Amino acid sequence: MNLGTVSSGVVESRVSTRFDRRLARILDHATAIFCEKGYERASMRDLSRACGMSLAGLYYYFESKQRLLYLVERESFERVMDLLSERLNGVADPEARVRVFIQNHVEFFLARPKVMKVLSHEDDVLEGELGTEIAAIKRSYYRACADLVECLKLDRNQRFNSRNAVMALFGMINWLYTWYNPTVDGSPAVLAQDFADIFLRGVYSGT
Amino acid sequence: MNLGTVSSGVVESRVSTRFDRRLARILDHATAIFCEKGYERASMRDLSRACGMSLAGLYYYFESKQRLLYLVERESFERVMDLLSERLNGVADPEARVRVFIQNHVEFFLARPKVMKVLSHEDDVLEGELGTEIAAIKRSYYRACADLVECLKLDRNQRFNSRNAVMALFGMINWLYTWYNPTVDGSPAVLAQDFADIFLRGVYSGT
Amino acid sequence: MNLGTVSSGVVESRVSTRFDRRLARILDHATAIFCEKGYERASMRDLSRACGMSLAGLYYYFESKQRLLYLVERESFERVMDLLSERLNGVADPEARVRVFIQNHVEFFLARPKVMKVLSHEDDVLEGELGTEIAAIKRSYYRACADLVECLKLDRNQRFNSRNAVMALFGMINWLYTWYNPTVDGSPAVLAQDFADIFLRGVYSGT
Amino acid sequence: MNLGTVSSGVVESRVSTRFDRRLARILDHATAIFCEKGYERASMRDLSRACGMSLAGLYYYFESKQRLLYLVERESFERVMDLLSERLNGVADPEARVRVFIQNHVEFFLARPKVMKVLSHEDDVLEGELGTEIAAIKRSYYRACADLVECLKLDRNQRFNSRNAVMALFGMINWLYTWYNPTVDGSPAVLAQDFADIFLRGVYSGT
DNA sequence: GATGAATGAGAATTCATTCAT
DNA sequence: GATGAATGAATTCTCATTCAT
Structure with a gap:
């Protein structure tokens, strides 16, 4: 399955019935509205x-x-995690x-800014x-990241507080939805690299 | 104004009329309810x-x-900024x-977790x-931080992307409300240091 | 038409087309649902x-x-009346x-408790x-009963208020649906006899 | 407490606040509407x-x-039972x-035909x-009646099936709401006597 | 014969807010 | 200073029914 080619649709699959396609369209609209007004203020009438x-x-x-x-949330989480x-x-x-984790997250969600806001x-x-x-899904996404960081810590023989570090990282990437502007801020790839640099240098202690 | 002596009330001032004191009580309750249910779901009846x-x-x-x-938001912002x-x-x-910026922010808001959530x-x-x-207030708070970072950058002769860096920092400290647990996570002071270390080492490029 | 051989279906007839048979099945389900939730609360979706x-x-x-x-009501009424x-x-x-009237009613409806409830x-x-x-159908069923009682009254030279008596009788037998429990209450035949005894002794005035 | 003088209001008490009086008015309207259209079909808009x-x-x-x-049901039940x-x-x-039981029930509810229908x-x-x-309230009302009948049975040394008898009686009096018409049917007092005669003669077996 | 998709009308309930007292 | 009583507008959701296929 090549998810890299899918750009914007919330729901997609090899064989999609007409029902699925219409549902997907609704989910896209819903994402947009939840993003714009917030879940609570968004009314079914708006949708x-x-x-x-x-x-x-x-x-x-x-x-x-x-x-x-x-549905909006599950779909997206499963997609980033698969990817x-x-x-x-x-x-x-x-x-x-x-x-890779940082790049994947940043690129995936910067391609879907509305989903990003809704999820965060x-x-x-x-x-x-x-x-x-x-x-549960969110926890397993967190776990995946935490495991990667843990391996790095062992590999580099570091002693930083893992939880604080991982949470700092999630903070950086989840806060993105509040400020990222594609026209003034760099490409997702560059931004991801900046974040990765800050995080990695940040957690390595001297010597 | 000595903010250090004020421990919990959201609103306080040298000369506080009875009206002010009652309003302050209401704002405290409002903060708690907005925190718990979210602004939109919180009803005036709840309050x-x-x-x-x-x-x-x-x-x-x-x-x-x-x-x-x-009122809740303005009050708190003015307080952190004064402090x-x-x-x-x-x-x-x-x-x-x-x-100092990081410590101030982390300590101030970890002492007022409900306000922190509402503001974020x-x-x-x-x-x-x-x-x-x-x-406008938020922008000026952002500006204050950005200026400090800009000075540091000049002083250390660094060339990181300032906006990205500052936003990464704000991400770390604003995301706190979603995970900080006083019983398992360290003291605010230690946490602030961890964050500062990550950020500072993070933005310094080698050599 | 020999109704005695028909055991459970609500609708049945000598020559029943496939349409009739399927409609009958639907009516059976409808009866069950109207019984359980009441006509108004029962939805077509339930059915x-x-x-x-x-x-x-x-x-x-x-x-x-x-x-x-x-259809449910008409069918049943026609059936009891024929019987x-x-x-x-x-x-x-x-x-x-x-x-005979009392026995017929009690036995017929106790064999179809759901219909009984819906009708009542x-x-x-x-x-x-x-x-x-x-x-109109209900009226003619009432009339049938009232005529039998009227004959009895004349035959026995009684002077009870006929309407009250007949209504008392209908009360007894129509209220059945609210309380009859096959596992604790006697057989329909015995119950019918109890009712008949109460009614008949009840309307005869001494001497 | 002299309940005999209260004729139609659903709610009444010695000291009734303005709130109580308005609530009572609403309950009266509600009773009328529930009676007319049935609870389920009656809409809050109607009310x-x-x-x-x-x-x-x-x-x-x-x-x-x-x-x-x-509220409508509880109020009425408590009233008949007190009375x-x-x-x-x-x-x-x-x-x-x-x-006395039969008279009380018939007279009480014939004075409040709408409540009678709603309750039944x-x-x-x-x-x-x-x-x-x-x-629970209904059960205790049933129990009250059943106890009276049980005493009578013992006193008269009868052997009728008590449950069937009591249920027959409840059938008579609860079915009233479907047919009683004050302009053609006799006074409540007379009707109550008719019912009492039917029931009492009905349950006494000869000798 | 049967269904997937859709709809207008209406359901109960909640909301922030107001105003006479 | 504070409240009881009230409201218009809006909420989510369900209903019986239809119609092209």
């Missing part, structure tokens, strides 16, 4: 207007507003692997099972 | 319950829910000055004049 | 789920939800005839022509 | 129209439509006591705690 579909018609495609957010393991494949050097900003809103499931 | 005051009674102290958030300039006073070394999370919600005003 | 048929497919068999209830006249055939004694409970809901028609 | 109050204004007086029905024990006071003869017809609709509570 209905954006989709050019009746309010009731929307509900043919999913059962609730919460489920809508869930990450693919890119990590064959990269052995611990430092290089951390760089609407962290807590899902309740019940849906919330639990998303929380 | 009324928390304050033990009637819904209508609340409106004697402020004009609208938006204004409430505005910052006070602490910067007499510190000359550019690196030390950046460290409810960034966009204010509209109109209120929004413009808060945006 | 569609129960039938394993699409919502739209259902409408091939009837025009509207109201018509569905109408009644059959059983009354050859019974001459006025008291025995009243006993969803009395008013049909509007327009459909409502008028069902009302 | 709002009937009360001449805004939809939102209604909710100042109770928290949900279910609670509204609960019953009052009237039973000083009546020793077991048969007389059963007559909307039996199952309340869910959760509200439903449990109402079910």
Whole structure:
């Protein structure tokens, strides 16, 4: 599966039924609206207007507003994580692997700025099972990063506080949605490198 | 103004009328509720319950829910900024000055975790004049930090991308609200140092 | 028409087309659902789920939800009434005839507890022509009973208030749906006899 | 407490605040609407129209439509039961006591035909705690009647099936709401006597 | 015969806010 | 200073029904 070629659609798959395609379109609109107004302020009416579909018609495609957010979030997380393991494949050097993580995250989400904001900003809103499931996915994404950092630490014989370091890194990359402007800020690749440099030099203690 | 002696109240001033003191109490409750449920989901009823005051009674102290958030945000920003300039006073070394900024921010907001979340999370919600005003304050806080970093860069003769660096720093410290747990994570002072180390080493390029 | 051989289906007839048979199955499901949730709360979606048929497919068999209830009600009423006249055939004694009515009603509906509830409970809901028609059928069922009681009254030279008596009787037998429990309450036959005894002794005034 | 003088209001008490009085008015309208259209078909809009109050204004007086029905039902049940024990006071003869029960029920509810219908017809609709509570009240009303009948049975040395008898009685009196017409049917007192005669003669077996 | 997709109308409920008192 | 009572507008979601295929 070559995810690299997929640029903007939230949902995509080799065989997509008409239902899937329409749902995907709705999810795209939903992402845009959740991004613009925030999940809570975004109303189903707003979405209905954006989709050019009746309010009731929307509900043919999913059962609730919460489920809508869930679908947006799950889809994206699975996508970055798939892409990450693919890119990590064959990269052995611990430092290089951390760089791959940062690059992957920054490039993926800078290509989908709206999703990025929704994921970063609407962290807590899902309740019940849906919330639990998303929380689990997020945890495993965090774990993946933490493991890479841990390996690096061992490899380089460093003694920095891992949790603080990983959280600092997540801070850098998750805060992106609040300020990145494609017209004034550099290319995603360059930015990723800047972040990687700051992080890596940052955690290495002298000697 | 000696902010160091003020421990918990959001609003305080040398001469505080009874009105001011009651408003301050309301703002504290509002902060707690905005933190817990998010601004949009928090209802005036929730606040009324928390304050033990009637819904209508609340409106004697402020004009609208938006204004409430505005007051909470403005107050806190003014406080960190005042505290910052006070602490910067007499510190000359550019690196030390950046460290002071980080320490001030981390310590101030870790002492007020609820305010920290509200400020970081409810960034966009204010509209109109209120929004413009808060945006201006935030910009000046950003500017203060950016200036410190710029001085450091000149002083050390570095060539990192300033905006990226400053934004990486803000990412670290603003993301704190999502993960910091006083019982498992170190003291604010230690954490601030960790962050400062990561940032400073991070932006210095070798040689 | 020999109704005695028909055990459970709501709708059945000597020559039943495939259409009739499928409609009958739908009516059975509809009866169950109307019984369980009440007509108003029961949704066409519930029915569609129960039938394993699409919502739209259902409408091939009837025009509207109201018509569905109408069919359920009409069918059952016609069945009890047919069965009644059959059983009354050859019974001459006025008291025995009243006993036959009670037995017939109790046994018929205790064999179809769901129908019993729907008929007793969803009395008013049909509007327009459909409502008028069902009302007419109910009236003729009431009339049949009232006539039997009237004959008995004349035969025994009694002077009880007929309407009150008949309504008391209908009360007993229509209220059954709210309490009858096959595992704790006696057989329908015994229950019918109890009711008949209470009613008959009840209306006879001494001497 | 002299409940005999209270004729129609659903809620009343010696000291009734303005809130109570307005709530009572709403409950009266609600009773009328639930009676006319059934609980499920009755909409809060219907009630709002009937009360001449805004939809939102209604909710100042109770928290949900279910609670509204609960209040109507509880109030009435408590009233009949209070009235019953009052009237039973000083009546020793077991048969007389059963007559008092029937008279009390018939007269109370024939004076409040709308409440009667709501209570008889909307039996199952309340869910959760509200439903449990109402079910408990109904059970205790049933128990009261069953106890009276049991005493009578012992006193007269009869052997009829008590449950069937009591249920037959409840059938008679609860079915009333479907047919009683004050202009053609006799006075409540006479009707109650008719019912009592039917029931008492009905359960006594000869000799 | 049957269905996927869609809809207008309406459901209960909540919201921030106001105003006479 | 503070509140009880009220409201218009909006919320999410469900309903019976339809129609092209």
